[in-house]
Amino acid sequence: MENTFNNKDSSKVPPSEGFREAYTLHLADTTLILAQRNSEWCGHGPILEQDIAITNISLDLIGQARNFYQYAASLIGNTDEDKLAYLRTEREFKNLLLVEQPNGDWGQTILRQYLFSQFQYLLYQQLQNSKDEQLAAIAAKAIKETSYHLRWSSEWVIRLGDGTEESHARMLNAVDELWSYTGEMFIPAEYETISGVDYTLLKQSWTEKVNSVFSEATLIPPSGGGGAVFMQTGGKEGRHTEHLGFILTKLQYMQRAYPNSEW
Numbered sequence: 001m002e003n004t005f006n007n008k009d010s011s012k013v014p015p016s017e018g019f020r021e022a023y024t025l026h027l028a029d030t031t032l033i034l035a036q037r038n039s040e041w042c043g044h045g046p047i048l049e050q051d052i053a054i055t056n057i058s059l060d061l062i063g064q065a066r067n068f069y070q071y072a073a074s075l076i077g078n079t080d081e082d083k084l085a086y087l088r089t090e091r092e093f094k095n096l097l098l099v100e101q102p103n104g105d106w107g108q109t110i111l112r113q114y115l116f117s118q119f120q121y122l123l124y125q126q127l128q129n130s131k132d133e134q135l136a137a138i139a140a141k142a143i144k145e146t147s148y149h150l151r152w153s154s155e156w157v158i159r160l161g162d163g164t165e166e167s168h169a170r171m172l173n174a175v176d177e178l179w180s181y182t183g184e185m186f187i188p189a190e191y192e193t194i195s196g197v198d199y200t201l202l203k204q205s206w207t208e209k210v211n212s213v214f215s216e217a218t219l220i221p222p223s224g225g226g227g228a229v230f231m232q233t234g235g236k237e238g239r240h241t242e243h244l245g246f247i248l249t250k251l252q253y254m255q256r257a258y259p260n261s262e263w
Helices: 015-039 048-076 081-086 106-127 133-161 165-181 190-195 199-216 243-251 253-257
Strands: none
Touching (some): 015 081, 015 106, 015 190, 015 243, 048 081, 048 106, 081 253, 106 133, 106 199, 133 165, 243 253
């Protein structure tokens, strides 16, 4: 599909520059879609305090997405953050498959947030040292928020996993539903080569942290039982599950129904 947001002659754009645009969009898309998913809980949380907590996490993620979209727009030219968020199709989005998965029950939402926040925190730790000063600055600012997301979600995973028989069973089901989408985080797309991130180290650190939390929660990841787990991939290249189209239908409705609307 032709990129309608890039007015540069692609034959004159160095591959590394195109990779930078794609990588920044990947980061923006991932945080935006998770924010949209989490926002579905607004007014529906199990208790008021946690309803407010997950809504605030959604707002943090939207703020991160805006920073990445603004930077991507400056790299691409002839576009802005609103066009990048509201006028691109499913195939043009590069978000991780994990973040577009349905909320399910509270336990599934919590586990999805934890698995991603653990990854995002470790990713931002490395990105703070990126040669790209703008990405490094965004990561340095966002990691403060992400540390809270990680603490909040990990505490809930432990509380539910090591809670009642019912909550434990629901967390086991959440692991079964989501685990196959975690591998994609550590399989870098071609454009991620510009990030400077060591994905081998990232996976090792993530696995150690997740195993520690799961141990406290009396949960066992599928791979802990021996044998390989098939991992779903494709989101980074624009190949998504059926869920993303429905998310974008809601997210993009106003801008598509009333073009060029401004708040």
